[in-house]
Amino acid sequence: MSNGSAKLHSPKAGKTVKGLSDKAIAWLFVGPTVFLLLAINIFPLLWTVYLSFTNYKANRPNREIKYIGFRNYERILNDADIWLNMQATAHFLIWTIVLQVLIGFTLAWLINKKFRGNDLWTTIIVLPMMLSPAVVGNFWTFFYQPQIGLFNYVVSFFTGVDPSSFEMLGSVSLAPWAIVIVDTWMWTPFVMLICLAGLRSIPDYIYEAAEIDRASKWRQFWTITVPMVLPFLMLAVLFRGIENFKMFDLVVQLTGGGPGSTTELASINLKREAFEKWRTGYSSAFAIILFVTVFGLASIYVKALNKVKNR
Amino acid sequence: MIGFISGLFGLRRGPWEIVATIIIAVGVVMLMQPFVMWAFTYSFITTLVGTVLFIVVSHFRE
Numbered sequence: 001m002s003n004g005s006a007k008l009h010s011p012k013a014g015k016t017v018k019g020l021s022d023k024a025i026a027w028l029f030v031g032p033t034v035f036l037l038l039a040i041n042i043f044p045l046l047w048t049v050y051l052s053f054t055n056y057k058a059n060r061p062n063r064e065i066k067y068i069g070f071r072n073y074e075r076i077l078n079d080a081d082i083w084l085n086m087q088a089t090a091h092f093l094i095w096t097i098v099l100q101v102l103i104g105f106t107l108a109w110l111i112n113k114k115f116r117g118n119d120l121w122t123t124i125i126v127l128p129m130m131l132s133p134a135v136v137g138n139f140w141t142f143f144y145q146p147q148i149g150l151f152n153y154v155v156s157f158f159t160g161v162d163p164s165s166f167e168m169l170g171s172v173s174l175a176p177w178a179i180v181i182v183d184t185w186m187w188t189p190f191v192m193l194i195c196l197a198g199l200r201s202i203p204d205y206i207y208e209a210a211e212i213d214r215a216s217k218w219r220q221f222w223t224i225t226v227p228m229v230l231p232f233l234m235l236a237v238l239f240r241g242i243e244n245f246k247m248f249d250l251v252v253q254l255t256g257g258g259p260g261s262t263t264e265l266a267s268i269n270l271k272r273e274a275f276e277k278w279r280t281g282y283s284s285a286f287a288i289i290l291f292v293t294v295f296g297l298a299s300i301y302v303k304a305l306n307k308v309k310n311r
Numbered sequence: 312m313i314g315f316i317s318g319l320f321g322l323r324r325g326p327w328e329i330v331a332t333i334i335i336a337v338g339v340v341m342l343m344q345p346f347v348m349w350a351f352t353y354s355f356i357t358t359l360v361g362t363v364l365f366i367v368v369s370h371f372r373e
Contacts, residue, residue, distance in 0.1 A: 077352045090343035289355050296335040296362035
């Protein structure tokens with residue numbers, strides 16, 4: 001036995017640990033995590049709140065930091081460009097969640113039926129979720145190419161429209177939908193998996209009892225399947241909602257916020273303000289606005305989720 | 312309705328949480344709506360008031 005381990009197992013070491021109260025031992029275990037949480041989450045949050053009331057610029061650290069009150073907040077909330085960013089974010093958020101829930105639930109419902117090759121199909125459907133957003137963004141950029149892109153040819157095949165007559169990423173009206181399609185393609189499997197977990201948690205005897213009561217399939221779906229999957233579905237919406245509210249990588253890779261600023265989501269503008277224009281105080285205020293919005297929404301959502309679970 | 316109002320005056324959690332939830336929801340809609348600029352301007356303060364109220368009232372009695 002080495003010297004170190006001999007020390008650990010010495011009667012003195014045992015006595016010291018024995019001398020600690022349960023509370024002290026609990027703090028000993030929880031302490032490092034609490035410290036990391038404070039250092040990585042709480043301190044930066046409080047620092048951001050402080051910076052949001054100043055004119056601080058991170059690229060000029062030696063400049064005197066001036067307290068400017070609520071001026072950053074005032075500027076942001078009267079800025080028409082930021083208002084447009086929030087509208088673009090809302091469009092992206094609402095449509096991705098609606099499509100992902102509808103398609104994800106339908107896929108889960110189909111996969112839950114017992115058929116041959118069920119597992120293989122599940123694996124194939126889940127594949128997009130496993131790819132890196134940078135890779136997905138890159139190859140969808142090729143898909144959307146008007147001359148060589150597969151997407152335009154598929155649309156042309158079904159509608160008869162000339163494939164080179166429209167450009168998904170270059171058109172002001174189509175670009176917001178282009179990013180919605182890619183995010184839906186990538187993250188619908190995630191919603192599907194959560195719904196599938198919900199569907200598989202429903203015991204068969206409930207359906208059997210409904211069959212005995214001669215409830216139709218339609219009735220069974222609305223009175224058994226939907227209410228029992230609802231907590232799972234709400235959880236999926238919460239995850240996707242928070243994730244898409246701060247969506248950055250995929251959209252930057254696809255459009256870079258363009259054309260113009262039609263796909264410039266709030267997080268993209270935030271990054272530009274913070275690390276291209278170096279307006280740290282201003283971008284801190286913007287980050288706090290986004291944080292309060294997500295926090296408020298998540299609070300009421302978690303409350304609703306608990307209510308549904310207790311029902 | 313009478314139960315809701317008496318719950319508000321009696322500082323009960325349920326009705327106050329409904330009020331806070333409505334304020335947050337209105338704030339978020341104001342932030343993201345494409346119709347009027349003034350609603351966007353006052354959206355943050357509305358959401359903030361709703362969120363703080365939600366945190367406070369979640370400590371009220373059931």
